[in-house]
Amino acid sequence: MTVTVRAPAKINLHLGVGAPRADGFHPLVTVYQAVGLCDDVTAESSPGWLLDVTVPDWMDADAVPVTGDNLVDRAARLLAGHHGIDALASVSVAKAIPVAGGMAGGSADAAAALVALDRLWQLHTSDDDLLALAARLGSDVPFALLGGTALGTGRGELVEPVPDQATWWWVAVPSGEGLSTPAVYRRFDDLTPDAPAEPEGAGAVLLALSTGDPEILAGALHNDLEAAALDLRPDLGDLLELGERCGALRGLVSGSGPTCVFLAESADAARGVAGRLAEHHEVVLVTNGPVAGAHVVTYG
Numbered sequence: 001m002t003v004t005v006r007a008p009a010k011i012n013l014h015l016g017v018g019a020p021r022a023d024g025f026h027p028l029v030t031v032y033q034a035v036g037l038c039d040d041v042t043a044e045s046s047p048g049w050l051l052d053v054t055v056p057d058w059m060d061a062d063a064v065p066v067t068g069d070n071l072v073d074r075a076a077r078l079l080a081g082h083h084g085i086d087a088l089a090s091v092s093v094a095k096a097i098p099v100a101g102g103m104a105g106g107s108a109d110a111a112a113a114l115v116a117l118d119r120l121w122q123l124h125t126s127d128d129d130l131l132a133l134a135a136r137l138g139s140d141v142p143f144a145l146l147g148g149t150a151l152g153t154g155r156g157e158l159v160e161p162v163p164d165q166a167t168w169w170w171v172a173v174p175s176g177e178g179l180s181t182p183a184v185y186r187r188f189d190d191l192t193p194d195a196p197a198e199p200e201g202a203g204a205v206l207l208a209l210s211t212g213d214p215e216i217l218a219g220a221l222h223n224d225l226e227a228a229a230l231d232l233r234p235d236l237g238d239l240l241e242l243g244e245r246c247g248a249l250r251g252l253v254s255g256s257g258p259t260c261v262f263l264a265e266s267a268d269a270a271r272g273v274a275g276r277l278a279e280h281h282e283v284v285l286v287t288n289g290p291v292a293g294a295h296v297v298t299y300g
């Protein structure tokens with residue numbers, strides 16, 4: 001038996017961050033959008049546990065942990081433990097989402113692994129239990145299960161779908177070197193000692209989504225982690241300006257970065273922006289959203 005599950009990257013259209021809570025996590029009000037850059041996780045029956053990761057040429061394979069602390073290992077142990085069974089499977093991850101890029105690639109892999117292994121092991125885990133297991137694996141993992149466009153609260157793990165009828169076109173420029181999410185949050189704390197307990201609300205983005213107008217959404221995009229990411233990586237500021245000069249409506253650091261994403265007026269406009277950015281950057285990806293969360297693509 002083989003099951004392949006596909007899970008999407010995310011962009012935070014709004015990322016409001018508050019002062020750290022007692023547990024060290026930051027309260028968030030975020031609007032996630034799942035976009036069509038996806039990782040595929042394939043699980044097969046096996047007498048032991050095996051994990052293998054393949055990456056495209058442009059990605060640094062060494063940046064992906066493969067020995068026991070990959071989020072896929074943790075997802076398998078958590079799901080197996082929840083049902084009191086042994087985690088026996090051969091799992092391969094085919095990555096297309098930038099590693100350590102602020103697009104929740106590891107979270108997508110964890111979500112895909114939960115769904116794939118639930119099918120392979122025929123566990124019939126309820127949606128509520130899968131979402132709860134996902135939240136234990138990482139703040140962004142529940143959203144990778146849900147997909148679409150969603151409001152995230154708590155530390156990002158509490159997700160509810162929001163209406164989003166349009167198709168939004170994005171250009172993503174990954175960075176050769178990743179940024180550590182905890183390091184970006186620490187820099188946010190240094191730069192924002194007076195952060196409010198309640199993060200900034202997402203009203204402007206939710207309203208913009210309802211108009212379907214990319215110019216209005218461009219004006220509403222907001223990321224409280226952007227200043228911290230730019231402080232750690234000043235080159236990203238140049239990239240954001242370049243993308244806007246290349247015709248993007250707006251450039252934004254994705255989540256904690258360093259991937260920068262650019263909202264374009266249309267599919268054609270996105271291809272134009274990407275073509276111009278490709279004169280300066282080796283890897284430039286065109287994608288759109290919203291797309292589905294983790295879902296089975298082959299089974300049998």
Ligand code: C5P
Binds near residue numbers: 024026027138139140
């Ligand atoms: O939840 P996840 O494992 O993705 O978080 C990675 C790290 O990012 C956390 O250990 C924490 O340092 C930081 N983080 C945070 N507040 C959040 C989400 C993540 O401080 N809401």
